[in-house]
Amino acid sequence: MERRTTFFLALQFLLMVQLHAQNPEGLGADEEKDSFVESLFGLADRTVELLSTNRWTFIPALTYSPETRLGIGARAVKIFQTGTDSSSLANRPSSLPLTFLYTLNHQMIVTGELELWMDQNTSFLNARIEFSDYPFQFSGIGNAVFDAEPYASRYFYTHLYYEKEVARGFYLGPRYEFRTDDLYQKVPGGLLDAGTIPGSNGQRLSGLGLAVNLDRRDNIFQPRRGAYHQWSWMIFHSHLGSNFDFMQWVFDFRKYWPLPKDQVLVGQARLSLTQGEVPFQHLSMMGGSDLMRGYFEGRYRDRHAMVYQAEWRFPVYRNLRMVAFGSAGQVGREAGDFGFNGYLRWGGGIGFRYRLTEEGLQLRFDLAYGDRPAFYFGLNEVM
Template identity: 50%
Template sequence: MRKAFFTFIFLGFVFVTVSAQENQDSTQREGVFDQLFDFGDMVINVISGEKWAVIPALIYSPETSLGVGARAIRVFRPEKGNMSVLRPSTLPITLIYTLNNQTIFTTELDLWLNENKDFINSRIELSNFPFYFFGIGNDPLPKEEGELYGNRYVYFHANYLRRIGKGIYIGPRYEFRADDIYNRVEGGVLETSKVPGYDGQLLSGIGLNLNYDTRDNIFQPTKGWYNRLAWMGFTPVLGSNFTFNQYTLDFRKYFKTFGNQVLALQSWWSFTTGGPTFQHISLIGGSDRMRGFFEGRFRDNHAQVQQAEYRIPIYRNLGLVVFGHAGQVAREVGEFNMRRMRYGAGFGFRYKINKEGLNIRLDIAFGDQTAFYFGLNEVI
């Protein structure tokens, strides 16, 4: 971890030094830079039609290794309503195959209606996703001893939110997930521990979301809040074969600092009660929470993550971000303490692909491993 930290500082120093030298030679190089960015913009325009942008999908993360496929995304506003007020809606469709023999199909609709008074979100995911299990707790198996298991699953959720006050939205949520674990290590951790969900799961539940959203832009906010309080309850009454509740608190704040630079902060908490499955228990790691830690390496009844990201425009559509985070999991809420925190940091680059602010992102993170992430849109 210390080595990763100093590597991060060194790379930052190199970037600043190179930037200073480029400023001295800016007059000579301006033409070259503009030609490169003109070419990048031309490529984006070629793959982006009037309604759909279709791009080859290239992803990389520790959980998937290298993944290739195709991604289509439509950013639009319904014809009805005040175009100057209505937030952009999105419909991405993604098909990926990874070097870890994982096949992933996802599509998700974010639909803003009625001058932002109504919001509809739904997601479908179909995956054949071999993955690793490290056990339960804040001190799981060493990462070299993670146990591979085969898993196929289908996932669906649907939300509806209605604005009831300035920036305040409330509405119901439904979730469904079915997992088929078709391959386990004989006599391994999953078989011997028999944690809930070790031989598959069928989940069906309803819940409630309460959001406070005052962001000035949903893709690239420079000010405002995005806070979410959520409850999900899974019960046999709705067809679930496991019974548990999950509560999520997600607080985000955006500050515009110098020029167009932005500081984004997030405090995320998850609390699970009842008999949750290991697939759906509170967990940290991955590309959204605690980059640099394998997704699900740390999982337990409760989890918390604190994240900060600083965003700096560099030139035209290119930007730089630096980020840091800390988090932990616990069986009981009273076990949370500073000594149990896991820490990570990193930096990345952004390239804006449309006027709404949608970004392609590349992140390099240092946690309990050095990890690379390539994808769309911001993390926080």
């Protein structure tokens, strides 16, 4: 009953804020208050401009999630376009974010990622490299979770994806992934220390795959209409240098519906399936800042996972927007385990967005409730 009441009050607050944004004349605010609000947003805009150049946006990286707690570091983001001229179709904005982060959970994360649009949007390249020293938690496999068991791992990860447009909005291409983990700290006598769970003694993964995308979004940072659907398949095998042999399929369907007064409704359905000897780090899971906000990332993990999410996005004032979101998801060892049973879990919340660049790069702050309250702070939309 308490959760329903909280959600109702949050929704009522959301509707009041939207009315405030769409009917400012009805509030009776005096000029002094308007001047203060304008000054506040002007200060925010000037701060963003101060931290930016023509090509780079420099952001003191401040993040938060239940998985990391507070993270402090630095982030540089370069937004650019390739091969543009007056006689050709402009490419979508490409991006190159570089990040160093250290969290209060003593996690160190260094990442670099290139998303490159080329040849009038007919070619796409994504390359990522990441090194982390990452204390984390393991709660077992399946729906009957155990008390969170701490462990620590140093891992290196890289991937290379390439896609080529084969029909309007349809992209096809290969992908490669490599990851190596060194679990240097485990609870003596715990679940991982027994050595019976795949991946508990570390892992080395090397795999090839294929992806098919339907991408008809009108904007890659803040889509207002269109769709983004992806099917991907990966195989990790000893012939490729992996010490675990397994396969993974991911189906990710997203749809964007424009609504009056610059509002947007977004829906997502994501299904992850695995087969073979899958290390626990690579099992299908839910939770975290992208899938089922309000649940600890990986608290629920198994061979398969299914997640549904929806968001309602609307403007508030100038570069500030708000969202209301809800989600449902579950994990299972067999595909037949999915259904409207006691293992279907729910979550929801509200969030704020502040646009940093004309292309749509933005700060994100979310308040969520799943099996516990949580909040998240980072960059860009979840979906």
